[in-house]
Amino acid sequence: MTSTYHALLARVQPAFDALLAGADPVLRPSERSDYQLNGVMALAKSLGRSPRDVADQLLSDIQLDGIATLEVAGPGFINVTLTTEFIQSHLLSTLDDPRLGVESRPTQTVVIDYSAPNVAKEMHVGHLRSTVIGDALRRMNEFAGFRVIARNHVGDWGTPFGMLIEHLIDLGEAQAVASLSIGDLNTFYRSARTKFEADDEFKDRSRQRVVSLQAGELETLRLWEILVNQSVAYFDEVYAKLNVELTAEEIFGESFYNDQLDSVVSDLDSAGLIEDSDGALCVFPPGFTNRDGEPLPLIIRKRDEGYGYAATDLAALRDRVDLLGADEILYVVGAPQAQHLSMVFATARLAGWLPERVTCEHVAFGNVLDRSRKMFKSREGESVKLVSLIDSAVERAEHALSERDSSISGDDRRTLALQIARAAIKYSDLSTERQRDYVFDLERMIAFEGDTGPYLAYAHARIRSIFRRLDAPWEPSVNGFSLLTEPERSLALGLLSLPEAFESALQLRAPHKLCTYLFDLAQRFTAFYEACPVLKAPEPLREERLALCELTAKTLALGLDLLGIEAPQQM
RNA sequence: GCCCUCGUAGCUCAGCGGAUAGAGCACCGGCCUCCGAAGCCGGUGGCGCAGGUUCGAUUCCUGCCGGGGGCACCA
Numbered sequence: 001m002t003s004t005y006h007a008l009l010a011r012v013q014p015a016f017d018a019l020l021a022g023a024d025p026v027l028r029p030s031e032r033s034d035y036q037l038n039g040v041m042a043l044a045k046s047l048g049r050s051p052r053d054v055a056d057q058l059l060s061d062i063q064l065d066g067i068a069t070l071e072v073a074g075p076g077f078i079n080v081t082l083t084t085e086f087i088q089s090h091l092l093s094t095l096d097d098p099r100l101g102v103e104s105r106p107t108q109t110v111v112i113d114y115s116a117p118n119v120a121k122e123m124h125v126g127h128l129r130s131t132v133i134g135d136a137l138r139r140m141n142e143f144a145g146f147r148v149i150a151r152n153h154v155g156d157w158g159t160p161f162g163m164l165i166e167h168l169i170d171l172g173e174a175q176a177v178a179s180l181s182i183g184d185l186n187t188f189y190r191s192a193r194t195k196f197e198a199d200d201e202f203k204d205r206s207r208q209r210v211v212s213l214q215a216g217e218l219e220t221l222r223l224w225e226i227l228v229n230q231s232v233a234y235f236d237e238v239y240a241k242l243n244v245e246l247t248a249e250e251i252f253g254e255s256f257y258n259d260q261l262d263s264v265v266s267d268l269d270s271a272g273l274i275e276d277s278d279g280a281l282c283v284f285p286p287g288f289t290n291r292d293g294e295p296l297p298l299i300i301r302k303r304d305e306g307y308g309y310a311a312t313d314l315a316a317l318r319d320r321v322d323l324l325g326a327d328e329i330l331y332v333v334g335a336p337q338a339q340h341l342s343m344v345f346a347t348a349r350l351a352g353w354l355p356e357r358v359t360c361e362h363v364a365f366g367n368v369l370d371r372s373r374k375m376f377k378s379r380e381g382e383s384v385k386l387v388s389l390i391d392s393a394v395e396r397a398e399h400a401l402s403e404r405d406s407s408i409s410g411d412d413r414r415t416l417a418l419q420i421a422r423a424a425i426k427y428s429d430l431s432t433e434r435q436r437d438y439v440f441d442l443e444r445m446i447a448f449e450g451d452t453g454p455y456l457a458y459a460h461a462r463i464r465s466i467f468r469r470l471d472a473p474w475e476p477s478v479n480g481f482s483l484l485t486e487p488e489r490s491l492a493l494g495l496l497s498l499p500e501a502f503e504s505a506l507q508l509r510a511p512h513k514l515c516t517y518l519f520d521l522a523q524r525f526t527a528f529y530e531a532c533p534v535l536k537a538p539e540p541l542r543e544e545r546l547a548l549c550e551l552t553a554k555t556l557a558l559g560l561d562l563l564g565i566e567a568p569q570q571m
Numbered sequence: 572g573c574c575c576u577c578g579u580a581g582c583u584c585a586g587c588g589g590a591u592a593g594a595g596c597a598c599c600g601g602c603c604u605c606c607g608a609a610g611c612c613g614g615u616g617g618c619g620c621a622g623g624u625u626c627g628a629u630u631c632c633u634g635c636c637g638g639g640g641g642c643a644c645c646a
Binding site for chain 1: 572573574575576577578582583584585586587588589590593594595596602605606607609610611612625626627638639640641642643644645646
């Protein structure tokens with residue numbers, strides 16, 4: 001099934017090509033009609049003819065076969081109005097289509113690198129963004145039919161582990177495990193840090209411990225594994241709480257690439273890319289300069305012979321291309337890493353690890369700010385625990401439910417509160433363009449009014465409640481849609497534009513495009529809902545309207561699912 | 572100093588080179604004997620500044636102003 005947009009374009013393009021090969025019709029959704037052709041003026045310009053003249057000719061050249069009607073307007077726009085027959089036939093086929101008109105094309109392998117928390121360190125709002133955006137992109141790419149491989153590049157290696165292991169020893173293993181298993185990671189990390197900075201003896205031990213760790217000394221590794229295992233179990237809890245599709249099997253932390261780092265250096269060296277700079281082994285990819293305008297190094301191996309994160313990133317990249325067969329690698333990582341990543345990509349290209357056909361893309365996102373537009377921090381100046389944010393959102397959702405005289409109670413209510421809290425948190429994160437800094441305002445996101453996750457979930461639940469009033473489960477038995485009223489037609493057009501919205505969200509790695517679409521659809525629905533009685537309508541209108549309701553509910557549920565948001569039947 | 576990014580209504584945000592720049596919140600005024608008022612309808616209110624490209628610029632380019640970030644051994 002082709003989307004409305006492509007069906008139209010297929011009719012329009014030949015007429016434009018006939019006048020000037022490759023001319024862009026600039027087909028766009030329109031507020032004045034259903035679509036408009038904005039390319040007429042530009043075409044007229046290149047042809048040296050008057051826009052009205054060209055428009056008139058196009059009007060007679062474009063073969064629409066009853067799918068739409070055209071009208072010249074203004075200085076030379078062509079307004080496109082879809083025919084009821086066209087909308088109706090598309091609605092009917094969408095009704096039978098579990099994919100709701102979105103095509104699947106299993107054409108490529110996409111590796112998505114997201115979340116990436118640090119072992120023995122609390123997950124905070126920064127991880128929330130990577131996790132939520134990454135999870136949405138994963139779902140979207142999977143739905144597009146691509147082979148998707150998720151990678152959680154957990155920070156489980158490096159110099160901090162010296163002090164973390166020593167702190168674990170000081171605490172005693174049992175005590176440390178107890179503290180970590182209740183998710184008290186901030187305290188653990190902070191204590192280690194404090195000792196490291198204040199106590200020279202501890203600092204020395206920590207440094208020696210790093211050496212043992214890197215040397216693969218068994219007892220050190222055993223202690224390190226305790227930290228890793230406790231943290232992974234904790235991450236799992238957080239992911240479950242967020243309903244994020246990330247498993248322990250998808251964790252490929254920094255340590256995973258340890259034994260590939262030597263070969264990263266030697267391969268870069270034999271490619272003639274490595275330079276020794278003050279004892280550090282560096283690559284100087286062209287086009288990067290430091291603040292003095294000198295070439296900027298990507299440090300592969302530090303002067304102390306430890307590896308920097310560039311080495312790990314390069315090893316991981318090479319692995320993803322060679323072993324995983326990636327055609328596309330998405331890095332859902334904060335914007336501050338932009339330069340680092342583009343240096344890594346450039347170096348991988350130079351080294352020949354990143355063939356032309358494979359693309360690497362930094363899916364960057366902005367900072368999380370508080371209500372006063374400062375970096376989101378707790379009163380003590382620390383990053384705020386992700387779980388505590390989720391928990392307080394759940395608390396608010398529960399409170400709201402209790403005030404609403406809901407028939408849902410007990411465990412169902414707790415589950416529902418969690419679902420609503422997730423919807424609120426995720427939607428507020430995803431509905432803003434990624435690159436912008438984003439204001440985390442629990443108050444607003446859980447207000448349940450306006451452009452929020454709960455509003456969309458509510459719109460869905462409301463539709464489902466219509467069906468609950470029926471005596472028997474509803475089966476579609478429509479033959480057509482008369483679409484007599486404006487709200488019905490508007491809703492129908494909204495339903496048919498899912499493929500376009502999905503496609504642009506997918507291509508631009510822009511979940512907010514999908515959010516915008518869903519909110520618009522929900523508004524079209526509620527307008528329809530106010531104006532058009534469903535259950536009280538006479539047949540066959542009643543059946544048609546039920547079908548519109550069904551399609552809307554399915555579209556909302558699918559769209560929300562692609563964002564990682566649940567759509568409860570009732571709330 | 573160089574690079575990246577953002578600047579749209581009081582606040583939070585959409586806006587794919589097109590016609591009169593859209594939402595939500597807040598504020599004001601309406602709508603529940605009628606499928607769920609977490610809703611609907613109406614009102615008030617805006618593209619940082621200056622050039623340029625273009626038939627047409629919030630959108631593309633340049634410069635400036637303002638916020639945020641990055642720029643060699645932490646990841």
